[in-house]
Amino acid sequence: MKKILLGTAALTLSATMAFAQDGSVVRLGTEGAYPPYNFINDSGEVDGFERELGDELCARAELTCEWVTNEWDSIIPNLVSGNYDAIIAGMSITDERDEVIDFTSNYTQPDPSSYLGIDGAEPDFEGGILAAQAGTIQASHIASSGATLVEFATPDESVAAVRNGEADAVLADKAYLLPIAEEAADLAIVGEDVLIGGGIGLGVRESDTELKDKFSVAIDAMKADGSLNALIEKWLPGSATF
Amino acid sequence: MACYLTTAKHMALYWSFGTVLLLLAITAPLALAFGFGAAAAARSRFLPLRWFGQIYIAIVRGVPDIAFFLFFVIALDQAFEYIRHKVKCPDWDQPIRQGSDFVVCAAAKLPMGNAAQWVHETYGFFLAVLTFAIVFGAFAANVLFGAMRAVPRAQMETAEAYGMTPRQIFRRILVPQMWVYALPGLSNLWMVLIKSTPLLFLLGVEDIVYWARELGGSKTPRFTDYPHGDWRMWYFLALLVFYLCFTRVSEVVLERLMVRLTHGQATLGGEAQRKVAA
Amino acid sequence: MSCWETLTDYGLRSIGIGERLLPRSDFTLCQQVVLIGSGMIWNVYFGLVALVTGFVLATAVALGKASGQTVTRKLSEWFIFLFRGSPLFIQFFFAYFAFQSLKSVSSVFDPFSAAWLGALIVLFLNTAAYSGEIFYGALRSVPKGDAEAADAYGLSGWPRFRRIIWPTMLRLAWPAYTNEAIFLFHATTLVYFSGFPAWQQKGDALYYASYFADKTFNPFVPYPILAGYFILLTLVILSCFGLINRRLNRHLPQEQRLRVKFRPNLIR
Numbered sequence: 001m002k003k004i005l006l007g008t009a010a011l012t013l014s015a016t017m018a019f020a021q022d023g024s025v026v027r028l029g030t031e032g033a034y035p036p037y038n039f040i041n042d043s044g045e046v047d048g049f050e051r052e053l054g055d056e057l058c059a060r061a062e063l064t065c066e067w068v069t070n071e072w073d074s075i076i077p078n079l080v081s082g083n084y085d086a087i088i089a090g091m092s093i094t095d096e097r098d099e100v101i102d103f104t105s106n107y108t109q110p111d112p113s114s115y116l117g118i119d120g121a122e123p124d125f126e127g128g129i130l131a132a133q134a135g136t137i138q139a140s141h142i143a144s145s146g147a148t149l150v151e152f153a154t155p156d157e158s159v160a161a162v163r164n165g166e167a168d169a170v171l172a173d174k175a176y177l178l179p180i181a182e183e184a185a186d187l188a189i190v191g192e193d194v195l196i197g198g199g200i201g202l203g204v205r206e207s208d209t210e211l212k213d214k215f216s217v218a219i220d221a222m223k224a225d226g227s228l229n230a231l232i233e234k235w236l237p238g239s240a241t242f
Numbered sequence: 243m244a245c246y247l248t249t250a251k252h253m254a255l256y257w258s259f260g261t262v263l264l265l266l267a268i269t270a271p272l273a274l275a276f277g278f279g280a281a282a283a284a285r286s287r288f289l290p291l292r293w294f295g296q297i298y299i300a301i302v303r304g305v306p307d308i309a310f311f312l313f314f315v316i317a318l319d320q321a322f323e324y325i326r327h328k329v330k331c332p333d334w335d336q337p338i339r340q341g342s343d344f345v346v347c348a349a350a351k352l353p354m355g356n357a358a359q360w361v362h363e364t365y366g367f368f369l370a371v372l373t374f375a376i377v378f379g380a381f382a383a384n385v386l387f388g389a390m391r392a393v394p395r396a397q398m399e400t401a402e403a404y405g406m407t408p409r410q411i412f413r414r415i416l417v418p419q420m421w422v423y424a425l426p427g428l429s430n431l432w433m434v435l436i437k438s439t440p441l442l443f444l445l446g447v448e449d450i451v452y453w454a455r456e457l458g459g460s461k462t463p464r465f466t467d468y469p470h471g472d473w474r475m476w477y478f479l480a481l482l483v484f485y486l487c488f489t490r491v492s493e494v495v496l497e498r499l500m501v502r503l504t505h506g507q508a509t510l511g512g513e514a515q516r517k518v519a520a
Numbered sequence: 521m522s523c524w525e526t527l528t529d530y531g532l533r534s535i536g537i538g539e540r541l542l543p544r545s546d547f548t549l550c551q552q553v554v555l556i557g558s559g560m561i562w563n564v565y566f567g568l569v570a571l572v573t574g575f576v577l578a579t580a581v582a583l584g585k586a587s588g589q590t591v592t593r594k595l596s597e598w599f600i601f602l603f604r605g606s607p608l609f610i611q612f613f614f615a616y617f618a619f620q621s622l623k624s625v626s627s628v629f630d631p632f633s634a635a636w637l638g639a640l641i642v643l644f645l646n647t648a649a650y651s652g653e654i655f656y657g658a659l660r661s662v663p664k665g666d667a668e669a670a671d672a673y674g675l676s677g678w679p680r681f682r683r684i685i686w687p688t689m690l691r692l693a694w695p696a697y698t699n700e701a702i703f704l705f706h707a708t709t710l711v712y713f714s715g716f717p718a719w720q721q722k723g724d725a726l727y728y729a730s731y732f733a734d735k736t737f738n739p740f741v742p743y744p745i746l747a748g749y750f751i752l753l754t755l756v757i758l759s760c761f762g763l764i765n766r767r768l769n770r771h772l773p774q775e776q777r778l779r780v781k782f783r784p785n786l787i788r
Contacts, residue, residue: 071540312729
């Protein structure tokens with residue numbers, strides 16, 4: 001399906017450790033359109049919280065890693081089909097997803113979602129028009145509330161929908177919306193945060209327990225020595241730490 | 243401004259124009275080959291082969307191309323890996339489908355798990371070309387099938403009278419003559435092919451639409467040196483101009499080709515040319 | 521839940537009738553077939569309305585392109601060039617953008633940014649351009665004798681067009697027009713896929729197919745179902761157009777009739 005293999009964005013990391021096991025490469029799939037978690041920077045490479053985190057995890061687990069980007073819609077089918085080995089794309093751990101793939105330990109606390117709306121407006125969260133990216137936990141949340149859901153293919157378009165008045169507010173991860181609210185004079189975080197999802201983890205194939213364990217060990221080690229908290233504070237200011 | 247337009251990301255956009263052109267350049271002959279094969283199959287005297295050709299043409303044309311593009315690349319990829327798995331790892335004892343996972347032995351992976359990134363990209367590009375060729379091959383097959391039927395019956399009968407075998411007739415009489423009948427349909431198909439390339443991003447190729455969306459989306463200053471609002475409109479405008487120019491140029495070239503091909507042919511067009519010259 | 525219940529709950533889901541929430545877990549084949557079928561309502565709606573309205577404009581555009589007046593001819597030529605020369609994908613994008621900005625000008629334009637009207641207008645203009653080109657081609661091949669016979673009968677202006685030129689033009693254009701119709705229906709899958717957002721999870725067949733592909737993480741069931749529906753739709757269109765074709769050609773001896781052949785003459 002939408003397997004996007006990024007030339008410029010993909011970059012082989014020479015792991016600092018000399019012996020990456022039998023030269024095999026672990027391919028990390030990400031979306032590349034969800035700052036600050038992951039995005040494509042000016043030089044066309046994957047960048048952001050998860051880029052730094054992933055590089056660090058690979059170094060600790062002594063793996064050679066490579067970055068690929070893939071459309072959000074098909075990110076799981078391409079994983080189970082074996083086109084890359086792990087998803088590191090701000091993916092919240094949910095029961096539905098857990099049935100199909102496995103998650104490592106979470107590397108963020110359950111991140112609150114919040115609403116972004118026109119500054120000063122008071123949208124009706126029960127009966128208003130709310131935007132979300134299609135296929136996200138936020139979209140499911142709005143669909144089961146009383147509000148009218150409008151879905152967009154990319155997070156960017158869902159924010160644009162608020163700007164042009166199509167929707168009253170957009171529901172997305174708070175860490176994604178905060179920088180936008182800070183930069184844009186006309187937009188602000190409105191209403192109260194919503195707690196959905198159970199933290200973000202790396203997604204791996206269910207048959208790939210070895211890789212899952214390696215990443216989980218590395219994540220736990222980063223939690224223990226505080227380096228994960230440092231990363232969270234750098235990229236996701238205001239989010240809960242471990 | 244000059245700096246903005248020459249960031250590595252913009253370079254990727256410019257390159258992707260090349261990717262699209264390269265894909266068109268490879269897909270067109272390949273689809274033609276597929277179409278030729280299918281059209282020949284659909285005319286075959288061997289019944290299963292004929293059915294195969296006809297069913298392929300009918301099914302692919304009955305389905306919107308997006309529906310194909312959305313699952314065909316994964317399907318093709320899995321099919322290749324499945325075959326390689328059967329060949330290379332006959333003594334593999336684990337099931338290939340484990341729950342929703344598709345697991346083949348490491349030797350059967352395409353491309354190999356530790357292959358360089360450019361191999362992965364080339365493979366992805368190859369799958370996209372193949373998918374396009376399968377879809378447009380069916381359309382080409384239909385055009386060629388019609389063109390083969392348009393070749394005057396008398397020509398074949400003459401060949402038969404000279405004692406040629408069916409195979410000889412096909413090669414020496416039918417194929418050389420059908421092109422002039424096929425060209426209008428094929429040139430139309432070419433235009434359609436051009437206009438379906440914006441769907442390339444569905445097939446995992448980073449095409450111009452992918453980069454236009456990525457570059458045009460609004461950017462906050464925290465993550466880029468060049469923050470801007472929603473500029474997708476301008477990027478898409480550039481794409482629009484590109485496509486309009488490209489189709490226009492193709493139109494002119496194909497028209498010239500048609501004029502040249504009809505020269506001296508026993509068709510209405512050829513007759514008109516003769517009259518003008520006379 | 522039995523399949524019949526699923527049908528009553530979700531059969532009209534795409535137009536907002538029935539169960540509000542889409543299925544979330546334990547997806548059955550029946551649910552997929554019913555919901556994707558429900559989405560086909562939109563595909564048929566877009567295709568049918570655009571085809572009928574586009575037919576009228578296409579005739580006008582074809583006449584415009586064949587007209588002696590420079591302004592009319594140039595306008596028609598540019599209209600056809602613009603819509604035939606660019607991908608529909610990009611046309612949808614621009615239309616959505618344009619309707620969004622018009623909305624701030626006047627609230628009259630509010631419904632235009634919704635798919636049912638906005639996307640319909642794009643499809644209408646698009647099919648008018650394609651069919652216009654087909655009709656123009658047919659118009660040029662109307663036998664000279666037909667026009668001369670009309671003149672001999674003293675027909676002129678509107679009656680001459682309505683009774684002589686137009687039926688012949690249609691007859692000649694019909695095989696190519698059939699293909700255009702099929703591809704128009706196929707093109708309706710692009711509506712919710714690019715540009716226009718889906719409201720309250722009311723979308724077309726492709727929308728629901730990708731919903732299921734997304735929820736079950738398995739693209740191999742919903743997309744083939746979608747393909748099946750479209751093959752059926754294609755067969756229905758072919759037989760309808762075949763019937764009309766027989767009517768258009770009913771005065772001709774058997775062997776002169778133009779057969780409707782499914783040929784990709786003009787697609788997008």
